[in-house]
Amino acid sequence: MILIVDDIEANIIALKKILELHNLEVDTATSGEEALKKILKKNYSLIIMDVQMPKMDGFEVVEILAGNKKTKDIPVIFLSAVNKQKKFISKGYQTGGVEYITKPVDPELLILKVKTFLKIYNQQNELKIVRDLLAKEIEIRKKDQENLEIIVAERTKELVQKNEELEMRNHELQQFSWVVSHDLKEPVRKIQIFIKMIKERFLIQEEKSLDYIDRTIRSAERMENLITDLLEYSRLSSNVPPEETDLNLIVEEIVTDFDYLIDKKEASIYVGNLPVLNAIPSQMRQVFQNLIGNSLKFTKKDVKPVIAISSQIIASKSFDSEPSEDGKYCRIEVKDNGIGFDENYIDRIFMIFQSLNVRSAYEGTGIGLAIAKKIIEKHNGLITAKSVANEGATFILILPLTNEIN
The missing domain is CATH 3.30.565.10 (Histidine kinase-like ATPase, C-terminal domain)
Structure with a gap:
């Protein structure tokens, strides 16, 4: 929507008619004070501001708008039939106006400039929306990244602890395997030695006894082989x-x-x-x-x-x-x-x-x-x-x- 600000009703009617002929939505204010009240309540895409107005002129209104975060980006076109000197035109741009047009106004030129500044304003708004969305997305991703880093750090810490525990248990298991192997092999060796001694010294002529002794020796040998193989199997996990x-x-x-x-x-x-x-x-x-x-x-x-x-x-x-x-x-x-x-x-x-x-x-x-x-x-x-x-x-x-x- 476009806001026309002019203290002369005839000027407002003429401008409004020109703009509405080009299907542009228009609102009006007859003073600077009224304009400020409307601008704070409604969203305007462009303001056409008369310079010469009683109580508060157009420059003062635009200076106030420029100091407000919500209104500082609204483009303002100054219109003036009296203040045509260079110093007034310069002041118009310094206070925040985007254009300074002197009367009488060329309707076609005015429409061309109005449409151009409306297009620029809309594009800037779209860019601002995209920028805000990107900022939010970056913020979300940043938080997600921070959360992910925290999760990864915690998980890594857990895995390191578990790996250390596993290595310790593996080391303990290897030590246990060696101890068990030694402790199991020693009585088996003694069984083999004593059985062979009994066989060689006391059962030379006892055929049935010799058969039992041979079976016992073979069983002891199998047990020794089993212990050895089990030990070898457990050692395969070592680095x-x-x-x-x-x-x-x-x-x-x-x-x-x-x-x-x-x-x-x-x-x-x-x-x-x-x-x-x-x-x-x-x-x-x-x-x-x-x-x-x-x-x-x-x-x-x-x-x-x-x-x-x-x-x-x-x-x-x-x-x-x-x-x-x-x-x-x-x-x-x-x-x-x-x-x-x-x-x-x-x-x-x-x-x-x-x-x-x-x-x-x-x-x-x-x-x-x-x-x-x-x-x-x-x-x-x-x-x-x-x-x-x-x-x-x-x-x-x-x-x-x-x-x-x-």
């Missing part, structure tokens, strides 16, 4: 830095360690060219010792064991990945011609204390493959197996050549 590991040397050492059993079973072991990778050597040794040991253990009667170990460099961490010279992973297969197993039970063979074979026929603690799986996963790798009962088994490992240990 050990990886290093360059040549799997060829590790497998060569394991084959040497199994020399007696290999000769006894007349086994053949074929080892292809294995990769050098970033790993924990002692843990890689455990994996291949378990796999090769199982292939030598679970053999068919009257069939000489044949074990083949091969590897390929592959493109991705997948059992079905294509070979690639530039690949970042290796696929290793340990294949044998032993008793195998039913693939329906594939998940069970990697679980602790799970065995698919009769313990009286095949000695074992049921922990070896669980240890192997945990080690491979700790090295960011994969392990699985393929088999048909009584037709051998193939264990497949996927390992990264370079990696950070979990």
